[in-house]
Amino acid sequence: MAALTKAVVEISGCKTTLRRGGPQGQSAPTLLYLHGAGGSGNVLRFAEQLAERFDVILPDHPGFGESDLPGWLDNIHDAAYFYLDLLKHLNLRDVHVVGSSLGGWIAMEIAVRSTERIKSLVLSGAAGLNSKVARRGDIFMWEPSQRIRNMIVDQSLADKILSIKPTDEQAAIAVKNEFATARLAWEPRFFDPHLHKWLHRIDVPVQIVWGDADKVFPLPFGEQLQRHLPGSALTVIPKCGHLPHVEQADRFKAIITGFIDSLVGRGAAA
Amino acid sequence: MKFTLFHLMPYADLDLAATKDYATSWLQTPNTFYDAEKGAALYDRYLGELERGEELGFDGIAVNEHHSTAYGMMPSPIVTASALARRTKTVTIAILGSALPLRDHPLTLAEEHAMIDTITRGRLITGMVRGIGAEYHVWGVNPAFSHERFHEAHDLIIQAWTEPGISSFHGKHYNHEYVNVWPRPYQKPHPPIWVPSQGSRETIEWAAHPKRRYVYLQTFSPIKSVQKYLKMYRDQCERYGYTCRDDQLGWAVPIYVAETDEIARKEAKVHYENFRNRFLKMPIEMLLPPGYSSIESMKGVAATKAQIVGDITAELSIDMGMFICGSPETVRQKLELCWKEMRFEHLLSMLQFGTLPADLTAKSMDLFAHQVMPKLRAAAQASALAAE
Numbered sequence: 001m002a003a004l005t006k007a008v009v010e011i012s013g014c015k016t017t018l019r020r021g022g023p024q025g026q027s028a029p030t031l032l033y034l035h036g037a038g039g040s041g042n043v044l045r046f047a048e049q050l051a052e053r054f055d056v057i058l059p060d061h062p063g064f065g066e067s068d069l070p071g072w073l074d075n076i077h078d079a080a081y082f083y084l085d086l087l088k089h090l091n092l093r094d095v096h097v098v099g100s101s102l103g104g105w106i107a108m109e110i111a112v113r114s115t116e117r118i119k120s121l122v123l124s125g126a127a128g129l130n131s132k133v134a135r136r137g138d139i140f141m142w143e144p145s146q147r148i149r150n151m152i153v154d155q156s157l158a159d160k161i162l163s164i165k166p167t168d169e170q171a172a173i174a175v176k177n178e179f180a181t182a183r184l185a186w187e188p189r190f191f192d193p194h195l196h197k198w199l200h201r202i203d204v205p206v207q208i209v210w211g212d213a214d215k216v217f218p219l220p221f222g223e224q225l226q227r228h229l230p231g232s233a234l235t236v237i238p239k240c241g242h243l244p245h246v247e248q249a250d251r252f253k254a255i256i257t258g259f260i261d262s263l264v265g266r267g268a269a270a
Numbered sequence: 271m272k273f274t275l276f277h278l279m280p281y282a283d284l285d286l287a288a289t290k291d292y293a294t295s296w297l298q299t300p301n302t303f304y305d306a307e308k309g310a311a312l313y314d315r316y317l318g319e320l321e322r323g324e325e326l327g328f329d330g331i332a333v334n335e336h337h338s339t340a341y342g343m344m345p346s347p348i349v350t351a352s353a354l355a356r357r358t359k360t361v362t363i364a365i366l367g368s369a370l371p372l373r374d375h376p377l378t379l380a381e382e383h384a385m386i387d388t389i390t391r392g393r394l395i396t397g398m399v400r401g402i403g404a405e406y407h408v409w410g411v412n413p414a415f416s417h418e419r420f421h422e423a424h425d426l427i428i429q430a431w432t433e434p435g436i437s438s439f440h441g442k443h444y445n446h447e448y449v450n451v452w453p454r455p456y457q458k459p460h461p462p463i464w465v466p467s468q469g470s471r472e473t474i475e476w477a478a479h480p481k482r483r484y485v486y487l488q489t490f491s492p493i494k495s496v497q498k499y500l501k502m503y504r505d506q507c508e509r510y511g512y513t514c515r516d517d518q519l520g521w522a523v524p525i526y527v528a529e530t531d532e533i534a535r536k537e538a539k540v541h542y543e544n545f546r547n548r549f550l551k552m553p554i555e556m557l558l559p560p561g562y563s564s565i566e567s568m569k570g571v572a573a574t575k576a577q578i579v580g581d582i583t584a585e586l587s588i589d590m591g592m593f594i595c596g597s598p599e600t601v602r603q604k605l606e607l608c609w610k611e612m613r614f615e616h617l618l619s620m621l622q623f624g625t626l627p628a629d630l631t632a633k634s635m636d637l638f639a640h641q642v643m644p645k646l647r648a649a650a651q652a653s654a655l656a657a658e
Contacts, residue, residue, distance in 0.1 A: 074415075074442075141407065141555055175560075175568050179414065182560035186412040 002051035004044070004058060008066075012085045014073075017066035018059035019044070022051030029119070029260055030055045031096045034083075034103030036125075036243075037139065037181040039065045039173060043100065046245035049253055054096070054260070059086065061106070063180030065173055076184050076192055080109035087117040096260050098122040100245060101216065102185060105192075112198040120263055121202065122256055124209040125217055125242050126225060127190040134220035136190060140182070144174075150215045151242040190217075199228045206232035207259040209252060211240030233259075271609060271650035273643055274330035274364060275323035275635075276522055276618040279316045279350070280549050281340040282625045283308040294552040295340040296404040309343065315628055316343075317350065319621075319635065321357050326639035330362035330395065332618060334466075335369050337401075338408040341549040348382045355389045363390060366466045366487065366522075366618075367397025370427075371419035372409045376444060379423070380430035380451050388456040396461040398424055398484075402468075404556040414561030417472070419443045431460040466522065469499040472564070478506040478514070485616065487520040490550075493591025493608065496521055500612045520616030521608070524593050524623045526630075527637040531596040537630055538595050539584040545624025547581040554579055598641035605642070606649050617646075 004021035019040070022028065031054040035043045040060050047058045060067040062082055072078055083106065087095060095118050099107030104126025111118055139147055145162050152158045166174065206229050210222035219236065226234040235255050237248045244252040284295065285303055292299040320331045333350040336342040344350050347365045354363055363386065368379050387394035400420045406413040422441040429439055429449060436450040455461055465477040466487040477484040486503045488496045500519050507514035524542065528534035557579070558568065587593040594604050605617065621638060622631045 140559060143553060143555055175565060178560040179565055182412060183414040186406075186414060186559075186561075187410045189410075 001045075001048045002056075004048060004051060004056065009089065011089045012062075012070065012072070012082050014062045014070040014082065015068045016059055016062065016086070018057055019047065020055070020057045021048070022053070022055045024055055028053075028055045029096055029264055030057065030092055030094065031098060031256075031260070032083075032087075032092070033058045034097065034099035034106050035061065035064070036101030036103050037177065037185070038243075039177040041065070041170065041173070042243065042246055046249050046253070049249060050098075050256065053257055057090070057092075061103075061180065063183065064177050069176070069180065073180070073183060076105060076109050079106050079184060080113055083110045084114060093117050094119040096120045096122070096263075098124070098256060099126060100124045101242065102127050102181060102190070104128065105185075105190070105195075108195060108199065108202065109192070111202045111204065112195065115202065115204045118204050120205045120207070120260065122207045122209065122259060123225065124244055124252070125211060125214050125222070126208070127185065127217065128192060128195050129221065129225055129228065130188070130191045130193065131217075131221050131224055133224075134218045136218070136221070137216045138189075139216060140186070152247050153211070153213045153239055153241045154247060157247060196228055200230075202229060205259075205263055207255065208232055208234040209244055209255055210234065210236050211242060211244055211247070212236050212238050213240060214242045216242040271646055272329040272517075272616050273327075273646075274332050274362070274520075274616060274618045275320060275326075275328045276332040276334075276364075276366065276620050277316055277320050277622055278334065278336075278342040278620065279312070279344050280545070280622075280624060281309065281343050282312060282627075284340045284548075286544065286548060286625075289340075294404075294556060295549050296552045296556060297338045297408050299340060301338075303340075312343065316622070317353055317357070319628075319631060320354055322632075322635065324358045324361045326635060327643065328361060328639065330364055331358070332364035332366050332395075332397075334366045334397070335399075335401065337372075337405055339404070339549075348386070351386050351394070352389075355386055355393075358390075358393075360393075362393050362395050364395035364464060365397050366395075366464060367399040369399050369401030369405055370423035371416045372401050372405055372411050373423065376423035376426055377430060377446060377449065377451065380427040381453075383427075383461060384431065384451060384453050384455045387461050388453050390456075392456040392461075394455075394457070394461045395464055397464045397466055397487075398427075399466055400562075402557070403559045403562045404552055406559045406562060407556055412561070413559040415443065416562050421476075428460070431455050464520070467499070469495050470563070470567075471502065474499065474503050474506055478503050478510060478518075480510050480512060483515075483518060485518055485520055487522055487616065487618065489522045490524065490620075491592065496523075496591070496608075497612060500614060515615075516613045517615035519612070519614040520618060521612070521614045522618035522620060524620040525601060525634070525638060526593075526595045526621070526623075526626070527598055527601050527634045527642060528630075529597065529637075531600050534596045534600075535584065535588070538593075538626070541624045541626040541630070542584045542587065542593055542595070543581075543624070545626075546584075546587065549624055551579065551581070598637050601638070602642045602645050605646060609646065609650065610653075 004019035063069040097107045104123040105128035149158045240248045323331045333347045335347045337345045430451040439446045464485040467473045477486045504514040526538040621635045
């Protein structure tokens with residue numbers, strides 16, 4: 001595990017909190033982790049594991065966690081343009097973007113606009129598309145403990161998570177994350193009806209990862225996404241719900257590492 | 271003091287035993303439990319009860335809007351108000367209200383309200399609401415933009431009613447190249463605007479603004495909340511530099527009147543508790559979707575959660591002043607005391623609630639209209655004379 005260091009940067013007029021850690025310099029690939037609706041809190045431990053190998057950047061999205069809620073944040077496109085500004089502001093290149101759920105949707109919205117600074121995408125249980133064959137879970141209707149139970153297959157792990165009482169600060173952040181998620185994803189519910197038209201613009205390698213028992217976006221969502229992204233690979237993680245980074249961290253880390261290593265190797269040979 | 275007969279039109283024939291395991295009658299109880307014949311009979315009965323309000327001497331009658339729920343069968347209050355428009359001659363008809371943010375084209379509301387206002391030759395009262403939280407689940411509209419859409423839709427409707435000729439409207443949520451509504455409202459400049467609310471500082475600051483001075487109605491709440499928010503409105507008027515008139519304030523409350531206190535409590539209990547604990551109840555996730563209320567107001571929610579979503583008995587509700595129930599004399603005394611303290615011009619009585627059947631509703635309406643209302647009118651008149 002490698003510790004991440006917190007920093008606050010102002011991007012597009014938004015005071016943005018980000019955590020960064022791991023090996024720096026030309027040899028270390030940069031990995032931008034875009035968290036899901038639950039915020040960066042449940043990603044932190046996994047990000048520290050990734051930071052053993054990668055230069056990991058884990059921002060709080062605008063409106064989430066410790067970042068400000070900027071007046072301009074109205075929809076997922078605003079979030080995407082913000083991240084294009086962030087990539088420029090931090091002068092990042094050849095970035096491997098990993099996005100979970102809502103973060104996976106943001107990753108695609110960024111990449112259909114520009115992949116200039118992006119080397120690859122890893123999309124985990126990604127939102128963004130509607131499905132005509134499967135029904136998504138309604139996280140806004142689930143009360144908090146039910147939400148955790150529905151996101152995790154292993155109920156003993158859910159028990160463990162639920163036994164930890166959040167601090168006042170964590171509870172306040174949870175409400176803030178919920179508000180920001182609604183802004184971006186209430187209607188249409190976790191998808192952009194126009195996104196699918198432009199997914200062909202994503203001209204970088206894509207690895208899709210899905211829990212076989214995801215109740216938020218059941219597996220047909222992942223299979224559909226794979227069909228929309230020709231050349232992408234879909235890896236299904238068994239005994240896993242919506243949060244592979246929480247429930248199957250080792251397996252998920254191995255998938256990310258293997259995928260990025262294969263690309264970097266290819267890049268070095270060229 | 272003015273009296274308005276307010277009806278929620280619940281689907282009172284809901285099979286309560288068969289639906290008891292659904293967490294709420296809102297959205298989650300499937301409409302397979304709705305029967306068209308029973309629905310038709312209930313509409314007939316309820317519209318008749320409102321029409322009878324005119325014969326009984328009420329100043330007004332009122333309907334409202336809720337979606338996908340047995341709590342009220344009025345997804346469109348435009349329809350019920352229209353049905354009442356030609357069957358009544360003198361009463362005001364209040365739509366309390368139309369849920370502005372739920373509309374993608376609120377200009378249709380400017381048209382529909384203007385039509386009813388014209389058909390009734392100026393008897394319409396336009397209520398403007400955001401709709402309760404559950405509506406945002408049902409309708410899909412983003413609760414994060416509820417306030418923005420409400421204010422924008424309001425501005426659009428007022429513009430449509432007050433700017434002569436052809437204009438345009440450009441907002442973040444609503445855009446019209448041409449605004450030129452036919453018919454224009456019968457009342458000038460437009461129907462009175464009432465703002466029903468469960469109590470919120472933002473709503474009060476907005477409604478009390480000197481530019482608007484809209485009537486603020488506190489809906490079904492413990493008497494302490496009624497006192498708090500009516501006072502907040504009056505204080506806000508003072509801060510704006512004017513004195514609140516009594517007719518800027520109203521209170522909507524379920525009332526049941528019978529021969530004696532004991533009979534009233536006995537007859538009303540189960541029907542009131544069905545209203546409060548079966549038809550109205552919903553989980554917090556539905557009541558307060560993210561963005562519907564301010565982030566600050568969400569902080570105390572967890573602490574008061576049990577009180578919001580738990581059951582309340584009829585007896586406790588009577589003690590808390592959420593429900594006025596008793597003999598004509600008891601009901602008069604209680605209401606007169608409240609009126610003397612809060613000086614609301616508008617009393618909106620909900621004389622049917624929950625599963626209260628036709629015969630008991632008729633009895634309570636008659637007793638209220640004949641034995642309570644005239645005495646309250648006299649008391650208010652005497653007080654006005656004394657003040658002169």
